[in-house]
Amino acid sequence: MSEHLSKTEVEGYVRGTLSPDKLLASDDHISTCENCRSAVNAHPVDRAAIVASLMPPVEDPHLSFERIKAYVDGPRDDVEREIADHHLQDCRVCREQLRDLEILSSELSPALVPLASPRPKWTEIWNGLRQRHFLGYAVPAAALLLVGMLFGGWYLANRRPATEISEVTPPESNVQIVTPPDVSDIPADPGNTGIVDKTKPIVSVNDGGGKIEIDAGGRVTGLDDPQYSSMIAGALTGKGIEISQDFRKLKQSSGELMGDGQTGVPFALTGPVGAVVETAQPTLRWKPLKGAESYRVDIFDEGFTKVASSPAVKAAQWQSNVALRRGAVYRWQVTATINGEEVKSPVRPAPDARFKVLDTANSNRILDARTKHGRSHLLLGILYAEAGLLADAEREFQILVQANPDSAVARRLLEKVRSVR
Numbered sequence: 001m002s003e004h005l006s007k008t009e010v011e012g013y014v015r016g017t018l019s020p021d022k023l024l025a026s027d028d029h030i031s032t033c034e035n036c037r038s039a040v041n042a043h044p045v046d047r048a049a050i051v052a053s054l055m056p057p058v059e060d061p062h063l064s065f066e067r068i069k070a071y072v073d074g075p076r077d078d079v080e081r082e083i084a085d086h087h088l089q090d091c092r093v094c095r096e097q098l099r100d101l102e103i104l105s106s107e108l109s110p111a112l113v114p115l116a117s118p119r120p121k122w123t124e125i126w127n128g129l130r131q132r133h134f135l136g137y138a139v140p141a142a143a144l145l146l147v148g149m150l151f152g153g154w155y156l157a158n159r160r161p162a163t164e165i166s167e168v169t170p171p172e173s174n175v176q177i178v179t180p181p182d183v184s185d186i187p188a189d190p191g192n193t194g195i196v197d198k199t200k201p202i203v204s205v206n207d208g209g210g211k212i213e214i215d216a217g218g219r220v221t222g223l224d225d226p227q228y229s230s231m232i233a234g235a236l237t238g239k240g241i242e243i244s245q246d247f248r249k250l251k252q253s254s255g256e257l258m259g260d261g262q263t264g265v266p267f268a269l270t271g272p273v274g275a276v277v278e279t280a281q282p283t284l285r286w287k288p289l290k291g292a293e294s295y296r297v298d299i300f301d302e303g304f305t306k307v308a309s310s311p312a313v314k315a316a317q318w319q320s321n322v323a324l325r326r327g328a329v330y331r332w333q334v335t336a337t338i339n340g341e342e343v344k345s346p347v348r349p350a351p352d353a354r355f356k357v358l359d360t361a362n363s364n365r366i367l368d369a370r371t372k373h374g375r376s377h378l379l380l381g382i383l384y385a386e387a388g389l390l391a392d393a394e395r396e397f398q399i400l401v402q403a404n405p406d407s408a409v410a411r412r413l414l415e416k417v418r419s420v421r
Contacts, residue, residue, distance in 0.1 A: 005029065005036045014043045027399055028208065031374035042283075063087055063094045072102055083419070203236045205410060206403045208375030212236075225372065228379055235382050236409055243420050244388030246356055250274045250329070251420075264350025266343050267336065272355035276388030278366070280357055283319040284332055289343065292336040299324070300331045312337070327359035362387040377403070378413075385417055393417045 005013065005026060012018040013026045030037050063071075063084060071084050088095050201213040212222035214236050220229040235241050251274040267289040272282055284297055294312035299320060301307050307330070308322040324330060331352045336343045346353055358366075366383050373379050381396030397414040404410040 004033065005039065010036070010039050010043065014040060024399065024403070027377075028375055031370060031380075041279075062091060063097075068094065068098050071098065203409055205236070205378060205400065205407055207378045207400065208373075210375075212376075212378060223373060223376060223379065228369070228373070231382055232379065235378070235413065241382050241385050241413065241416060243385055243390075243416070244276065247274075247276055247388035247390060248420070250276070250354055250356060250388075264345075264347050266345050267334075269332075269334065269345065269353050273353045274355070275390070276356045276358055278358045278363065278387075278389055278392070280323045280326060281320045282324075282355065282357070283317055284334075285317040286334050286345070288316045289336045289338070289345075291338045292343075293339075294337050296335045296337075298333050298335070300333075302329055302331075304331075324357045326357050326363060329354055329356045356388070358387055358389070381413065381417075390417055390420065 009018070009022075009026060013023065013030070018026060030040055067080075067084060070080070088098065201215050204211060204213040207222070210222055212220065212232065214220050214233055218233055218237070220233050223229070223232060233239075268287040270285045270287060272284070284299075286295075294314060295310075295316065295318075296312055297308075297310040297318045298306055299308040299322075307324070308320050310318045310321070331354050333347075333353065334345055336345070362383075366380075366387060366389075369376075369379055369383055377396040377400045381393045381400060384390070384393035384396060394414065394417045397410065397417055400410045401407070401414050
């Protein structure tokens with residue numbers, strides 16, 4: 001590759017028309033080249049939508065065994081509970097499977113769990129019942145046999161491929177992976193199969209030309225930087241990633257302003273709306289209004305004081321000519337002029353078009369990670385998500401999925417970001 005990307009290469013990268021090898025090579029170059037990154041960011045095409053469209057939906061038509069099991073146990077993610085509830089309302093097959101697993105869960109006593117395995121698998125519990133011939137338990141033999149047959153049929157029909165099982169432990173929800181059991185207090189016993197080899201990798205992902213792994217003891221290798229180790233370990237072993245609360249609040253209060261023809265939205269605003277922006281001088285974009293001769297953009301702070309205003313522009317976009325304050329939330333409005341009359345968007349009763357400029361701490365944190373680990377799509381995706389830059393996080397996790405097509409870990413990180421957007 002030349003010193004900088006050509007204009008054709010920049011357009012191909014933004015539109016997603018480059019070959020996979022060329023796309024990954026260009027992305028690695030952009031992560032370390034400020035000039036090329038600025039050229040990509042200045043391109044008017046919506047890159048996030050293009051990247052998202054490259055991959056088919058990753059969700060199965062029915063809830064997986066792990067997701068139904070997590071539903072029975074009680075998921076810690078409210079979003080996962082809402083998604084499952086919505087699916088179960090319309091899917092008879094999944095409702096029947098949920099009922100079967102609830103029956104099995106209620107019949108099996110916690111006393112049957114082997115002491116050497118703090119978090120045993122359902123199949124281990126069933127094998128323990130069979131070895132004990134059900135002696136000493138109150139559940140009738142006929143009922144246990146029926147429950148076992150139901151569970152066996154369900155497990156065979158829904159078990160995950162061996163390669164995936166070896167990579168991660170069963171997830172508690174569609175976006176989290178179960179933390180490996182703590183075996184530090186279990187006495188060493190050569191005959192005890194419940195002892196875990198803490199030095200053996202339990203998760204491994206290809207990332208930026210290298211490999212990031214975490215073993216059963218929680219040690220991260222492949223990214224030599226202690227300040228990010230716990231963050232990566234949490235994302236790969238069950239704690240998930242924390243989506244910025246700023247983004248959630250902006251999303252809820254901004255409503256839907258990206259479709260024209262609604263009351264108070266004579267022409268659509270395409271962004272930033274209900275989003276966090278990294279730059280202090282963001283580019284504001286909208287859909288052209290038919291017959292408009294020119295546009296004017298006004299930006300207001302939370303006290304409704306105008307802090308920036310554009311001259312009359314012909315294009316349906318304008319970059320702020322004022323550096324906005326980091327960590328602050330702003331509102332913006334576009335005024336179109338048609339035959340001497342003004343048409344504003346949005347206006348009441350439509351919600352305000354709001355965005356937040358990324359705060360200084362997160363901005364410096366991301367800049368540091370780019371400088372030291374610009375090739376790590378896993379790390380950058382996590383940092384973008386935690387800062388509220390969801391479009392950037394989705395792009396990084398999309399590239400991670402392309403580098404790990406069979407990895408459940410990479411897919412679930414991408415699903416987490418998409419479920420919030």
